[in-house]
Amino acid sequence: MHPEQALTAIWQAGVDAVRGDNAITLALAQQKIQRPDRILAVGKAASFMANGAQKYFGGDIPTLVVTKYEHVGVISPTIEVIESAHPVPDENSLHGGSALANAVADMPKDSHLLMLVSGGASALAELPVDGLSLENLQAENNRLLSQGLDIHAVNTRRKALSDIKAGKLLARFKGARVTTMAISDVEGDELSAIGSGIGHATDKTPFEFVPYIVASNKIARMTCAALATKLGISVIANEEILYDEVFALSKRLGKIARTTQPGLRIYGGEPTVVLPPEPREGGRNQALALALAREIVDEINISILVAGTDGTDGPTSAAGGLVDCTTWTSEGAVALQSADSGSFLRQRNALFTSGPTGTNVMDLALILKV
Structure with missing residues (x-):
């Protein structure tokens, strides 16, 4: 198998x-979750997660999905869907946030809510604190995203600006039990950080709260390793270490690739990336x-294949890039400096596009030396 084919298959x-439907169906069966009275799904993988829940419970449970534009996929007509923007919220994000808040608040005593949460929820569903306009919220999100901050720093600020994050959404719940199942897109798999804590409950809640992490970067990486081994490829390293600025990472990982065994x-x-004042096409993976x-x-x-597991890298339709020794030319330096890696990779036939994947467990970088 050609290296590019092998990397694509492994990724x-x-x-x-x-994937959201697979992870949810499996987790519901393993944990023997009681049938809920309402299902709310939010994030890039929300429609897939909702499909998994419907497959397990049947299609007659009222279900609301808030997800990214063009991330719905094939979904039951009985599911209500709100599509909104990522990574910067838009008017539909406020519609989604309001719909979630109303649905939670309207649930009666003794009811059971199933919350399905995946990455991207911070922008996709929002209810700003009193006095904060959508324009100001968008400006603050753009500022945060351009500074090369890690997701924890970004989400700390997002929580302060939101009336549904950090446990504030579930504080509206008057029922008996909330079960939250989450696909993790954060380091450490902390529920309070996934979607800025939109599916998290504080310790003082009067209802029973049962959280589960149903999918993570580790699970994806272990599966990658298993297929590589099956293909006869030795796995030299399997680590969650992409937590640095892209240029520092490229120097470190490039040296390892050049100087170690096949x-x-x-x-x-x-990874993080600091953007210029007027960034062009591309994301951190590109x-x-x-x-x-x-x-x-x-x-x-x-x-080398570097790609976001959600199938979209920043504000683009590409997932990342698939490169080798023929990819680089001197024009690449200008592309990197102007945050225009996407245009360059496209011209070099090195742009990696998968389409929406139904999940979001951060990014994967696969480096194959033969």
Whole structure:
């Protein structure tokens, strides 16, 4: 199998293992979850997670999905869907946040709510604190996203601006039990950080609260490793270490790739990138892929795939980049400087596009040396 084909197949296997419908159906069966009276799903994988719940319980439970534009997929007509923007909220995000808040508040005594949460919920559903306009909220999100902050720092500020994050949504619940099932897109898999805590409940809640993490970057990486081994590829490393700025990461990972033995290195996490005042096309995965292409320009035996497991990298329709020693040219430096890695990778036939995947467990970087 050609290295590019192998990397694509390995990445896809990891993503499929944490797809929302698969993860939810399995978790509901394993945990023997009681039938809920209402299902609320929010995040990039929300429609897939809702489909998994309907497959398990049947299609007659009132269900609301709030997800990203073009991330609905094939979904039951009985499910109410609100599509909104990511990574910066829009008017529909406020509609989604209001709909979630009303649905939670309207649930009666003794009711059971099933919350399905995945990454992206911070922007996709929002109810700003009193006095904060949508325009100001968007400006603050743009400012946060341009500074190269990690997700915990970004979400700390988002929580302060929101009336449904950090346990505030479930504080409206007057029923008996909330079960939250989440696909983790954060380091440490903390529910209070996923979607800025939109599915989290504080310790003082009067209802029973039972949370589960049903999919994570670790599960995706382990599945990648299993397929690589089946294909006869030695797995040299399998780590969640992509928590640095893209240029620092590219230097470090490029050196490792050049100087160590053949095999596959699997890395997970979420890099950061500092954007110029007027960024062009691309996201953190495309930037990291292009920066790594510079590091392996003389290495004919190395191929690298860097992609977001949700299938979208920043405000683009691409997931990332698939590069080798032929990808880099001197024009790449300008593309990196102007945050235009997407345009460059497209011109070099190195843009990696998967379409929405039905999950979101941060990013995967696969470095194959043959």
